Amino acid sequence: MSLPTSFRLASYEELFRQLPYGRYFFNSVLVTGVSVLAILVFGSLASYYISRYSFRWNPWLYMYFLAGMMIPVKLGVVPLFMLMRQLHLINTPWSLVLIYSGIGIPLAILILTGFFKTMPTEIEEAARIDGSSELGILFRVLIPLMKPALGTVMIIQFINIWNDFFFPLLFAQKESVKTLQIGMMSLFGEYSTDWSVLFAGLTVASLPMMILFLFASRQFMEGLTAGAVK
Amino acid sequence: MSHNAVNESVKGSGSRWQQVVIHLFPLPALVIYSVVIVYSMVAAFGYSFFSWKGLTRDAFVGLDNFVTLFTQEPYNETFWNALGHNAYYFALEMVVQNGIAFMLAYVLYTKVKGAEWFKSAIFLPRLLSVIVIGFLWKLILNPNTGVLNTFLKTIGLDSWAMSWLGDPDTALTSIIMVNNWFGVGFSLLIWLAGLQAIPAEIVEAARLEGVKGLKFIRMIVAPLIVPSFVIITVFSFIHAFEAFELVYAMQGSQGEPYMSTDTLATYFYRNAFGGTSGGDSVSIGLGSALAVIMFAIISVVSTVFMNVTRKYEVEL
Numbered sequence: 001m002s003l004p005t006s007f008r009l010a011s012y013e014e015l016f017r018q019l020p021y022g023r024y025f026f027n028s029v030l031v032t033g034v035s036v037l038a039i040l041v042f043g044s045l046a047s048y049y050i051s052r053y054s055f056r057w058n059p060w061l062y063m064y065f066l067a068g069m070m071i072p073v074k075l076g077v078v079p080l081f082m083l084m085r086q087l088h089l090i091n092t093p094w095s096l097v098l099i100y101s102g103i104g105i106p107l108a109i110l111i112l113t114g115f116f117k118t119m120p121t122e123i124e125e126a127a128r129i130d131g132s133s134e135l136g137i138l139f140r141v142l143i144p145l146m147k148p149a150l151g152t153v154m155i156i157q158f159i160n161i162w163n164d165f166f167f168p169l170l171f172a173q174k175e176s177v178k179t180l181q182i183g184m185m186s187l188f189g190e191y192s193t194d195w196s197v198l199f200a201g202l203t204v205a206s207l208p209m210m211i212l213f214l215f216a217s218r219q220f221m222e223g224l225t226a227g228a229v230k
Numbered sequence: 231m232s233h234n235a236v237n238e239s240v241k242g243s244g245s246r247w248q249q250v251v252i253h254l255f256p257l258p259a260l261v262i263y264s265v266v267i268v269y270s271m272v273a274a275f276g277y278s279f280f281s282w283k284g285l286t287r288d289a290f291v292g293l294d295n296f297v298t299l300f301t302q303e304p305y306n307e308t309f310w311n312a313l314g315h316n317a318y319y320f321a322l323e324m325v326v327q328n329g330i331a332f333m334l335a336y337v338l339y340t341k342v343k344g345a346e347w348f349k350s351a352i353f354l355p356r357l358l359s360v361i362v363i364g365f366l367w368k369l370i371l372n373p374n375t376g377v378l379n380t381f382l383k384t385i386g387l388d389s390w391a392m393s394w395l396g397d398p399d400t401a402l403t404s405i406i407m408v409n410n411w412f413g414v415g416f417s418l419l420i421w422l423a424g425l426q427a428i429p430a431e432i433v434e435a436a437r438l439e440g441v442k443g444l445k446f447i448r449m450i451v452a453p454l455i456v457p458s459f460v461i462i463t464v465f466s467f468i469h470a471f472e473a474f475e476l477v478y479a480m481q482g483s484q485g486e487p488y489m490s491t492d493t494l495a496t497y498f499y500r501n502a503f504g505g506t507s508g509g510d511s512v513s514i515g516l517g518s519a520l521a522v523i524m525f526a527i528i529s530v531v532s533t534v535f536m537n538v539t540r541k542y543e544v545e546l
């Protein structure tokens with residue numbers, strides 16, 4: 001072992017040519033992207049329903065969703081595993097997408113209903129009188145106004161899902177569906193002496209978070225404590 | 231405008247079809263959440279009352295799995311050993327992570343200059359994945375080549391340089407310290423939010439009365455920061471009693487060395503999915519019983535704690 005001697009990109013080349021690191025990266029992007037999108041869309045729809053209509057069951061529905069924030073989901077992993085096996089979703093990205101969406105929805109609903117409550121209803125009333133459909137009101141009128149709250153939700157989910165390795169450890173064991181976190185574990189085993197490749201791997205896995213943080217450090221910090229400080 | 235009025239206008243303007251469509255809005259979230267979170271927890275309860283052959287459910291055995299965990303060797307020994315480690319994890323996280331976080335938050339609260347920059351810096355580790363953190367700290371703690379021991383030897387503290395992760399006496403503490411380094415930024419933000427919520431009139435009044443320093447903390451801050459204390463305690467408790475990721479990333483699921491880093495979650499993992507190198511054989515029944523016990527500990531303690539502390543919260 002010695003100090004770094006020269007700058008070169010060969011280790012990155014090795015990472016992507018000889019290891020399926022590009023594949024891992026793609027899988028992480030796919031799983032994280034689809035899950036976050038599902039959480040945002042389904043979370044907005046449910047929050048809109050809960051905060052803008054006054055059906056009898058709405059307070060109960062809200063409580064039912066929020067209860068999920070206190071549940072340690074890891075403890076339900078055995079039934080989840082059995083379920084995904086029956087649905088033939090083990091070793092596909094979709095088992096992960098489903099699980100992450102389920103985990104992310106309660107916090108999204110907490111944040112988004114909180115945001116809806118601060119917004120006046122006059123704008124939607126105007127749109128409704130103009131003949132907008134309910135879905136049109138949500139997506140064309142409200143969503144553009146909700147960007148700050150949606151951004152908060154997006155950032156929390158993005159960081160949690162991108163960095164998670166517990167669920168891929170069990171649900172994405174096949175080489176072709178491994179995410180970066182799992183791919184890195186095998187990298188540590190195989191390349192334990194080749195530090196340049198190791199650190200190239202670490203960098204690739206951590207860079208997206210770092211870049212995002214650079215641009216939105218305040219939202220990051222607000223986002224991650226949003227569920228706690230209420 | 232009231233919600234009823236909104237409903238009226240929906241009924242007025244929309245067709246019957248529109249009214250049906252509305253009820254579809256929460257459906258995707260409801261279905262996914264119910265299946266992933268609610269079903270899996272309820273099913274885990276159910277699983278714990280059966281014996282299992284591999285991944286196939288066998289006979290209904292009532293509370294047998296629980297009895298085995300609490301009374302049979304070596305299951306009971308492993309259980310209490312792991313539970314003790316979780317308790318230790320919680321205690322150390324409370325004292326070290328949350329204690330240091332409070333001191334830092336208080337400094338930021340009183341001296342605002344540069345707070346944003348400092349907050350970002352101390353929060354940075356939270357962006358890295360546990361796999362990356364575990365790996366980097368394993369390098370730092372390496373007994374022969376690690377930065378920590380090299381440093382200790384350089385400054386003449388050779389006797390302090392040890393095999394941090396290889397010695398049963400220091401392995402768990404080392405992991406928890408890494409965990410605290412990882413989480414201190416998060417605790418800091420919660421403390422800081424609590425401090426900044428103290429009304430300015432009260433702070434001003436205290437200043438005019440000449441209340442400052444430790445007396446200010448004891449008389450003004452302490453009673454008003456109870457909500458943050460409750461949140462931080464509950465978060466740390468849940469986090470410590472389901473501790474898995476960092477332990478796994480640094481020491482694997484076998485509790486190495488000599489079960490000194492075993493936690494309830496790694497014990498659960500071995501029961502549910504088998505050890506990576508021999509170890510316990512898979513037992514879905516025992517694993518599910520463990521999950522139920524962990525769930526009970528987490529929910530009962532958190533709920534009782536929140537109810538007990540409620541009467542100390544000051545209404546403003």
